[in-house]
Amino acid sequence: MQPAQFAFARYDVRLDSETDFVGWRGAARRLALNEVRPEDINWHVAPGSDTADLPAAPAGAQLTVPRDFITHAETASCHSDPDRFAFLYRMLWRQRIEPKLLAIASDPDTRRLEAMEKAVRRDSHKMHAFVRFRKIGEGSEERYVAWFEPEHFIVERNADFFVRRFTGMRWTILTPYASADWDGERLAIGPGAAKGDAPAEDDTEALWLTYFENIFNPARLKVKAMQKEMPKKYWRNLPEASLIPDLIAGADEAAKDMIARMPTTPAPHHARVQARHWPKREPAEVPDDDASTISELREAAKGCRRCPLWRDATQTVFGEGPDNAKVVFVGEQPGDQEDLAGKPFVGPAGKVFDAILDDAGVDRQKVYVTNAVKHFKFEPRGKRRIHSKPNAGEVQACRWWIGRELDLIKPDLAVALGATAALSLLGKAVPVTKMRGRVIEREDGLRVFITIHPSFILRIHEPADKEAERERFLADMKQVKRLMAA
Numbered sequence: 001m002q003p004a005q006f007a008f009a010r011y012d013v014r015l016d017s018e019t020d021f022v023g024w025r026g027a028a029r030r031l032a033l034n035e036v037r038p039e040d041i042n043w044h045v046a047p048g049s050d051t052a053d054l055p056a057a058p059a060g061a062q063l064t065v066p067r068d069f070i071t072h073a074e075t076a077s078c079h080s081d082p083d084r085f086a087f088l089y090r091m092l093w094r095q096r097i098e099p100k101l102l103a104i105a106s107d108p109d110t111r112r113l114e115a116m117e118k119a120v121r122r123d124s125h126k127m128h129a130f131v132r133f134r135k136i137g138e139g140s141e142e143r144y145v146a147w148f149e150p151e152h153f154i155v156e157r158n159a160d161f162f163v164r165r166f167t168g169m170r171w172t173i174l175t176p177y178a179s180a181d182w183d184g185e186r187l188a189i190g191p192g193a194a195k196g197d198a199p200a201e202d203d204t205e206a207l208w209l210t211y212f213e214n215i216f217n218p219a220r221l222k223v224k225a226m227q228k229e230m231p232k233k234y235w236r237n238l239p240e241a242s243l244i245p246d247l248i249a250g251a252d253e254a255a256k257d258m259i260a261r262m263p264t265t266p267a268p269h270h271a272r273v274q275a276r277h278w279p280k281r282e283p284a285e286v287p288d289d290d291a292s293t294i295s296e297l298r299e300a301a302k303g304c305r306r307c308p309l310w311r312d313a314t315q316t317v318f319g320e321g322p323d324n325a326k327v328v329f330v331g332e333q334p335g336d337q338e339d340l341a342g343k344p345f346v347g348p349a350g351k352v353f354d355a356i357l358d359d360a361g362v363d364r365q366k367v368y369v370t371n372a373v374k375h376f377k378f379e380p381r382g383k384r385r386i387h388s389k390p391n392a393g394e395v396q397a398c399r400w401w402i403g404r405e406l407d408l409i410k411p412d413l414a415v416a417l418g419a420t421a422a423l424s425l426l427g428k429a430v431p432v433t434k435m436r437g438r439v440i441e442r443e444d445g446l447r448v449f450i451t452i453h454p455s456f457i458l459r460i461h462e463p464a465d466k467e468a469e470r471e472r473f474l475a476d477m478k479q480v481k482r483l484m485a486a
């Protein structure tokens, strides 16, 4: 039924932003219920506007749209096509009488919707792969800033991905149309920026460039595939991309050279690649042991050379928390994200740990969290750095730091998260599954509670088993809370 007063009206709908899908949805519903035809609407984006002046939906009127359409439309609405809001309304309009429209693969509108969604998903994938942060500031001022040029309006829908991935870092992603900012607790979406607002280079970048240059194997170079996966427009923002033109230009010569030097044995193992290619920093003196506070000790640990792990790690990841904490949690060693952030337990295992501590009522801010080994041990695999378990010698070398941390903090209780931590705290191997949930008293009187490492929960695939293991770890953490009070 078409109310006469709106039948031939032409509507200007002003949406608040390029990603105002909620505004589009509300306006589209009201207009469709008032029988306003697609050709009678002009859709615009005008920041600060709302759609309050549109006709209200007639009382009791219902708009039935296939459930899937809203999901598809939400993704497609992030496409940069300026006509997208009008197009989505036209699809909505058609589906009132063609409810199976989305199933008609040959329909040009259905095909267009699919293509738009695909483009948005592909752009999101590029964003996940090619955003590179650059460090600015030091200490409490430290943050990471990236410049990225998406083809579509995808910052909002992808910001959560970066929050999950870089929870422990403070970061900002700048793009021409919007920015996303994470301060460690809160995500804010702000206005667009200019490329010059992002820093140009940092220290970590030099390390990354050397790595990229060295792992680059010209004999395997497939320029077309490389360009497809990493289109030129992204090269500008990737630190390693500045090397690509030279590497491609020299590829033939370099390939010949490489063949001439090729070993007759199979390709070298990663450890050898690592030994050969990762830049070795100059060893420095072992720091003096005159630290009388945790912050002095943390400063001294920055130059630790007690075992060779310092060579390939980005930095020492020292313990964190109050220097008079009643309980000290000890993990194994920093992971990839901890190595970059310089903080313990901020990556995936840290998130599991935090959530369970929270459920158990243990305030992470009030406990001290550290690792048995203070440098990230890994093997390079392509661009990834794969965690490698520290050996007994490395744990032994790092026991000196744990000992000093415990001397200064004087906790009532230490919690060994997994076998490496137990080895470090007790000086001997402990069967964790058997001893889990027990307290062992050391000769110096320190009580050590034994439990698993939270990453164990992450590695379980079967949902029911995962949940059961989470519950067991939660029970352990509740016991820790009781022991803290005892």
Ligand code: URA
Binding pocket: 331, 332, 333, 334, 335, 338, 343, 344, 345, 346, 347, 349, 350, 371, 453, 455
């Ligand atoms: N695993 C650890 O043992 N420690 C960390 O800091 C992170 C992951």
